[in-house]
């Protein structure tokens with residue numbers, strides 16, 4: 001954390017009467033050694049409550065900006081930006097890649113997802129993760145891959161490309177947008193030829209949540225590979241790979257995790273790694289490589305997907321982003337997002353012509369809400385809001401949904417949500 005912000009914290013702590021829990025990391029920041037390691041500030045007060053305004057202050061995001069698009073791109077907190085810049089400066093002084101520094105971010109991600117570090121590959125984004133999965137599974141022409149009709153292009157295109165190249169057959173499952181019947185719908189589409197079920201944990205169109213663990217269980221029972229696209233879940237809700245036990249779980253670093261842009265995570269279950277081959281190979285892929293004999297043996301860990309020279313500072317920054325979320329607590333992140341999402345729904349549901357597309361049942365939703373406004377083009381509304389009011393939403397134009405999608409995250413406030421509601425009402429009622 002930058003010195004000026006640290007001073008701001010201390011000032012606020014004294015003047016504002018903010019009390020931090022015993023052993024608060026804020027005190028650790030006064031220790032130069034700890035400060036050197038960029039210890040995060042404590043966000044809890046003595047009642048074990050988060051100071052959300054303090055969280056907002058951690059982001060570089062302009063105070064004037066009302067940003068509801070973490071589902072596309074999460075802003076990074078200052079501590080992440082500082083870590084990346086400092087690390088880049090440090091490494092550049094020696095023209096050094098610093099590969100060994102990437103061990104810790106893998107461990108942090110593994111602990112965050114309750115996986116083993118050997119099951120974690122740090123990718124560039126979710127799309128890369130999905131491509132790796134699609135290309136590394138041993139599939140034959142005629143094998144069926146089930147995907148849903150709500151997949152993002154990054155989660156679907158790798159399978160469609162495989163259909164073109166390898167002759168696997170991609171089957172599209174039409175989901176129930178109420179969320180209620182999706183496990184049964186997926187079960188009903190499984191045939192003897194189904195080899196893979198690939199689905200979003202939280203769909204990008206409406207924020208509907210699928211029963212991932214139950215779907216994975218069905219796959220395991222039937223010997224089908226399970227691939228979960230968690231681009232809209234990693235950093236938004238608590239995740240436990242040991243409990244869910246999918247074959248693959250994919251995430252973006254630059255959305256809900258607030259990590260550096262160009263980072264992602266791919267969980268490869270240790271039970272599956274021996275059954276697939278890496279797609280790209282090179283340095284760090286090999287257990288044994290003999291150029292004279294022209295032989296190559298792969299490492300049996302997910303990190304083999306991180307071939308060649310990488311951008312170490314952003315990988316370290318991703319680890320810091322995980323620290324940031326853990327400092328708040330992922331349960332609190334989810335609870336806060338849900339609270340704001342509910343507030344938005346309550347504000348919009350009575351407005352004539354507004355349809356809430358996201359299921360209201362908390363089992364089938366989380367921190368994203370999509371609405372459709374009768375007779376209005378979502379892209380035009382979103383553009384109007386962004387120009388006039390500095391409100392950033394995502395228009396979902398894909399698959400003719402014509403929706404406005406709002407993502408609710410830790411830096412958003414209830415007041416901002418009310419402002420969003422009022423601005424939308426003003427646009428809708430003209």
Ligand SMILES: Cc1ncc(COP(=O)(O)O)c(C=O)c1O
Pocket residue numbers: 071072124125126127128151152154155200202203204229230231232251252253264
């Ligand atoms: C469900 C889903 N999958 C994949 C992606 C692609 O993510 P990335 O840009 O990290 O490749 C997105 C992006 O919004 C998404 O929502």
